[in-house]
Amino acid sequence: MSPDPRKTHGLWETSAPPAPDTVMLRGETRSEVVIVGGGYTGNSAALHLAKRGISATVLEAKSIGFGGAGRNVGLVNAGMWVMPDELPNVLGEVYGERLLNLLGDAPSAVFEIVKTYDIDCQLQTEGTLHCAVGAAGLAELQQREDQWRRRGAPVRLLSREETAQKIGSDAYEGALLDLRAGTIQPLAYVRGLAAAAIREGATIHTDSPALSVEKTSGGWRVATPEGSVTADTVIMATDAYTQGPWEIIRREQVHLPYFNFATRPLSDNVRASILPGREGCWDTKEVLSSFRMDRMGRLIFGSVGALSGAGEIIHKGWARRALHRLFPQLGDIAFEAEWYGQIGMTDDNLPRFHKFADGVIGISGYNGRGIAPGTVMGRTLAQLVAGEMTEADLPLPVTDAREAALRPFKEAFYEIGAQAAHLAGARF
Known part of the structure; x- marks a missing residue:
């Protein structure tokens, strides 16, 4: 894993189980779906496609979890940064409520995968605490509690005293306890997700950056330094670390x-x-x-x-x-x-679904909430490719990528x- 993993992946690199064995792509191959990016979204999509009997090949430029998937703090959160009531205001009632429902249940999808595939990733399911700094912070959390509880979420605003007992510090005015959420070792989880995908029949190539994507008579041909994959469908799952084809995914996000x-x-x-x-x-x-x-x-x-x-x-x-x-x-x-x-931060702090061309799709822009959203969005893309839903059924509208x-x-x-x-x- 390069550059120096002591600065890019730190504790996670030294404490995660090894990644599954993978090799660089060499030569020409065929797959029903090619997925560019070996993070949460890409490996989840590969896992759920393979479980449906659809051949899926992942191309990762570096190593599994090289990007944000291997560097974050490991909070498995429900929802996004924005207030729950704001999602329907931005996306419209239908998409907003779909996204809230999907992301509200997203941590449970992560926990289920971890347990099903026995992934050694230090899973903790005791919840998370959003801590209030001063009166303004407490007022914000009161709004969040009200908006989530109206949707039936198991959240509770703790008093200053309860917060001090939970944290071991009296620095906060209160905290919002979210029992849907938890923590994991993030690099260990994404490596385990990749291993699960391989176990189900997916193929993963590391050190295989996508250099070009072109439409051919046989489908979409994705070229790497020493090979290529031709597929009917391309899933772009590179998010904030995108380079090469459709680099607009990176440029529409502020780092x-x-x-x-x-x-x-x-x-x-x-x-x-x-x-x-x-x-x-x-x-x-x-x-x-x-x-x-x-x-x-x-x-x-x-x-x-x-x-x-x-x-x-x-x-x-x-x-x-x-x-x-x-x-x-x-x-x-x-x-x-x-x-x-x-x-990678989008201008409204919400993810994007893009259709770059017929047969080329992707979801990106998790705004620091990649673990659970990436996992369920990968599953959603697999369902779309499998024909189990249409674009009209998605939790996000189709939008154009803009810098x-x-x-x-x-x-x-x-x-x-x-x-x-x-x-x-x-x-x-």
């Missing part, structure tokens, strides 16, 4: 850098005082923070920013200060691992803004 630090395994007494229920957490700040525990008792703490150049020093110093404020019981904080990646306005400037602004916030943040 938001996000980093994580992992402490050394905590002592038993300290471990018992922090997240005793093992929920995953994030807060309501604009430059948000997230934290969770792994199986070995490492505290994983992350926020917006890139661990490169001056950002590496600034963000690491901030992380130590912020953790000390949250959890004084940690004492002298030592980090065992650090890594970062890019979140995000002022994208390079926004990306620079996010990193500069994160450095500024963290340079001054959490100081005594």
Whole structure:
């Protein structure tokens, strides 16, 4: 896995079981469906196609989970960032409610796959905690609770005292407990998803970037450095890390850098005082923070920013200060691992379904919610290809991909803004 996995995949690379054996594509081959991208969406689509007896070939440019699937914090969330009531306002009543229903149940789809295929990915199903920073944060969570509960979701707004007991810190005014959600080791999960797809009959080629896609008399021919696959259908599942054909998928998203630090395994007494229920957490700040525990008792703490150049020093110093404020019981904080990646943000913070040409489709733009949405969207694409649903039945409308306005400037602004916030943040 390249570049240096200590900076791109960190703790996940050192603690995940090995990926299934795969090889570079060499020579010409045929498949009913070719899937470009070996993350959650691509491997889920391959798994669900193979289970239906449809031949599926995945082409991954690097290694399984090289992109966002192997770098995120591992929160298996329900829904998206936007308020539940906002989805019907943006997408219309039909698509909005379909998407809410699909994504509300998405964590359970992940948990079922993990259990069915016995994937060793540190699964925790105790829920997540969205933590309120100040009165404004609490008001936001009150709205979220009301909107989800009206749809029957098992969410509950905890008091300040209940939140302190759940987290082991009195830093928050309250927290929204979502019992649908949980945490996993994300790289281990995507590797297990790929292994499940192979077990069901799919083919996966790594180190096989798609260099070109062209329509031929035999179907769509996807060329790689040393071979090609010809298929009736192409699924583009490269999301924020897209390069090559239909790179507009990347360009319609603004990259938001996000980093994580992992402490050394905590002592038993300290471990018992922090997240005793093992929920995953994030807060309501604009430059948000997230934290969770792994199986070995490492505290994983992350926020917006890139661990490169001056950002590496600034963000690491901030992380130590912020953790000390949250959890004084940690004492002298030592980090065992650090890594970062890019979140692809769309202009309305919602995913996209694109039909790039007849027989070329894709869903992308998860806005930092890739695990559960990617899994169920891969399944949805498989159902579409299998003829079990039509485009009119999808949870998203068909839209054209358009480059995000002022994208390079926004990306620079996010990193500069994160450095500024963290340079001054959490100081005594």
